[in-house]
Amino acid sequence: MNNKKVAFYTLGCKLNFSETSTIARSFKDEGFKKVEFEEKADIYVINTCSVTDNADKRFKTIVKQAQRVNENAFVIAVGCYAQLKPEELAAVDGVDLVLGATEKFKITDYLNDLSKNDMGEIHSCEIEDADFYVGSYSFGDRTRAFLKVQDGCDYKCTYCTIPLARGISRSDKLENVLQNAAEISAKGIKEIVLTGVNIGDYGKGEFGNKKHKHTFLDLVKSLDEVEGIERLRISSIEPNLLKNETIDFVAASQTFVPHFHIPLQSGSNSILKAMRRRYMRELYVNRVEQIKNVMPHACIGVDIIVGFPGETNEHFLETYNFLNELDISYLHVFTYSERDNTPAAEMADAVPVKVRKKRSKILRGLSVKKRRAFYENQIGNTATVLFEGENKKGFIQGFTENYVKVKTPWDPALVNTLHEIKLQKIDNDGLVRLEFLHESEAVAI
Template sequence: MNKKVAFYTLGCKLNFSETSTIARGFEGEGFQKVDFSETADIYVINTCSVTENADKRFKTIVKQAQKANPDAFVAAVGCYAQLKPEELAAVDGVDLVLGATEKFKITDYLNDLSKNDHGEVHSCEIEDANFYVGSYAIGDRTRAFLKVQDGCDYKCSYCTIPLARGISRSDALENVLDNAAEIAAKGIKEIVLTGVNIGDYGKGEFGNKKHEHTFLDLVRALDGVNGIHRLRISSIEPNLLKNETIDFVANSKSFVPHFHIPLQSGSDTILKLMRRRYLSNLYIDRVQRIKAVMPHACIGVDVIVGFPGETEEHFLETYHFLNELDISYLHVFTYSERENTEAAQMDAVVPHQLRKKRSKMLRGLSVKKRRAFYESQLGTLRCVLFEGENKSGYIHGFTENYVKVKAPWDPKLVNTLHQVRLTEIDGDGLVRFDFVGAKVAV
């Protein structure tokens, strides 16, 4: 057929890994994958439902596809497609909407690529999303996102992910190891583990709550995969990050000293309203444990501002909590109401302007924290993995502990590892370095 297909992904690393798997399915059927900006016969948009902004961007992306080819077939998959399929189907230009269980079988729905007056919907009840589909994404030839788990059994009061992705379930350990070996065979140097709630790894399919393996079993097994120089844990709940895992990473062959741990609020009152499964003291304990065994570790934090009931006192409690904590950067989310969540029905709604103001304050704190962390690393020897893009004449890379560095563009550095000494922070906040010795043998 030689039909062309293009993909656009909104949202998280997990979505990127699943888009790549769907794309490989198309290529296996003889389709040619092209960039989303090019003319294609089919455009597939993998949607996100976490923020209001991701919802709004969907229509813009559909228009972008229609501009490239007004006659192209447009399909929507992903979390938003599961939660609000009829809403997406009604968007002008959308021909097909697939829910959580259907998205991996998308080519089965493409017998006729003629445009529809209204999008056709194939969406399951989320209870039917009880099987697991493994995925991985290879981005810029230097790192891969490897999905190890899907769904979530937690009931945080603001979150729609359990409604969009279903129950917590995991890939079999041998499948994860096979995927990791496949990635290594492609010359990729780094794997980032991803999922909805990866610390819950081990729960089987069909709602089986028995853990066949634990997250620690997974980490230990992956550490033994030949050919992968770096393994990175993307995001893990503080109550599921155990001392044993922290200690293993500290002495690991491949796992790097970088943790991303959602906090959401530094106020115990707000944490309880959010129905989080920990209080602030446990979070302090996790950070202190990491720093005790890996003083140079990078720790990233997710935080939500403007949650219903968050007074100025609660917000300042969060601000001071984070300011005093030995963390490296923040991902700040401005709370947005999501339908069918408990939080959307709560009183004491925080005005949008106040949410924006608080978000700006925490983003400023993040800049300060990252700068302080980078300064603490100056003069140290680190290993950098260089990335594949020429950005305004510079090549960028990351140290094992997630310090972003820059150097004049040199294509020979792409996807190589080098020992360096970090020397100074440049005007754009990135770090310059001196090479130390030869390229790291891999």
């Protein structure tokens, strides 16, 4: 009987979290015991991200953290950074094994010898070989699961390394997605978040070819019929792939929630062209208006990159004013950083790092303002809250269907339950206080 312990650390996106869970289950199948990353383990697996410089730097910190707990532990790096720069990771002190995009799902095949190495051993494919699909979902958090439906990307945005790290766009078969959703439901999880690299492209590569056997709308309609799932949430979807039919279906659905996260990246058309995005800002306005027409209380999140090469003060002001006037709810702001092997890294007119950071700070301030205005607009409304599992300074937190973060005094009976509430007021920490609409707080719907 294997009595070895394994711990996991995930950097980056929801997709990485779903894949870490799948990798963790493969260890469990081999008899390993999963422990928290802070605990002593025989093996530490770090799922890396390469979207920003910061993610690269954090990797080294996390390796040191593992070594402090057990200096003899076997440290494995997987994920996007491991595919893009395996030699760089293998050279980090303490790293024993680096697995690329296809190898990470066969991780237990590489564990015959757990003795420490002077230099990390690399098993990494050519990214062209990453043409098969591995389904994943996470259920570490009892209240929601990230369900992977798609991987890879065929877009050629000039700043992005994801196609280099994850390969071509490919999708899970519809029956597999539905089976995974049913498994998640059977575990008592109330909410599924759909995730992938470019989920609006769902259906491409579903049968090893480029034809779409099913569309994203087919996927959404089929998932809507899975029994036992209270909520389905679309994560990030490209504006050009978010169709009116999908928006209208979500509006009418009892399960899909009125929350969209739609990357914009810039409010300037000339910068969007330089980024090789597949839309102009006018289309983005159209998407937001369409959502708000059929779902006035919908929450809309936006990804923005500041400091892209050639972004002048005028371009930035254009973006700021565009966002300020748009009926959106919050921003995810990314400070542009040069990535190897991307066209943007070779572009002229680099924006000074100091200016990038200043612009980033300005947009983060705008995000706070936008979120506050959105919350204020919801006060007095009734909503349904799914409560999370953590005691945070004597309070339990949760999200409404339209992503308003609420809090109420801690009560363990509320964990992973849904309740009808009325939104009362915004507290000092920016979260919303609530009033239960039913007499007993512990009676779930």
